Amino acid sequence: LGAKDMLLKKDPREKHLALLFEYGHTIGHALELTNGVSTSHGEGVAVGMLAASFIANKMGIMSDTDRSDHDAIVVALDPEIFFPDRDIIDEVLEKVCHDNKRGYISERDGFCPFILCKRIGEMHAPNEFYLEYVPVELVREAIIYVVTRMSKIAPKAVASIADDTIEVPKRPRRVSSPETVTDIILSNFQSCK
Secondary structure (H helix, E strand, C coil): CCCHHHHHHCCCCCCCCCCCCCCCHHHHHHHCCCCCCEEEEEHHHHHHHHHHHHHHHCCCCCCHHHHHHHHHHHHHHHCCCEECCCCCCHHHHHHCCCCCCCCCCCCCCEEEEEEEEEEEEEEECCCCCCEEEEEHHHHHHHHHHHHHHHHCCCCCCEEEECCEEEEEECCCCCCHHHHHHHHHHHHHHHHCC
């Protein structure tokens, strides 16, 4: 919260530097607002951060190693998101294309503005607003990636025909202690120095 307060003192209306708080929100908000998706705001943003790292990596902004480190932290938070039993890709993409970050930089046909990260602790800064033009087709790929990835780790009951039992695959360990999450983040920041 101290870091957030520091940025808000410099940019109280979140029009320049404090736009960094929007990291992960572009696809995260779109998922939250999609009919049938169930997630909290924070967990939706965490999933959006996985999409943002996918995009940054594909655009050559974030290295494979940095993306792996970034994604390990997000996955350690174990964000929960549940999807409806239907294709939501176009609906999510439509919401991304009307995201609230439009208007800070001039619009480009076929592109959406995104806040992207170079590595843990370093944001990509192509302009004063930290917004990068991302091709819509790459945004679509990122949405498909996170929906597919998060669908695989979400708990789903599977009926076992052989012995009439229900088997629920185990989820990755949930990190619930703020100290544990902080330790993970700090250790990754230390390794970047």
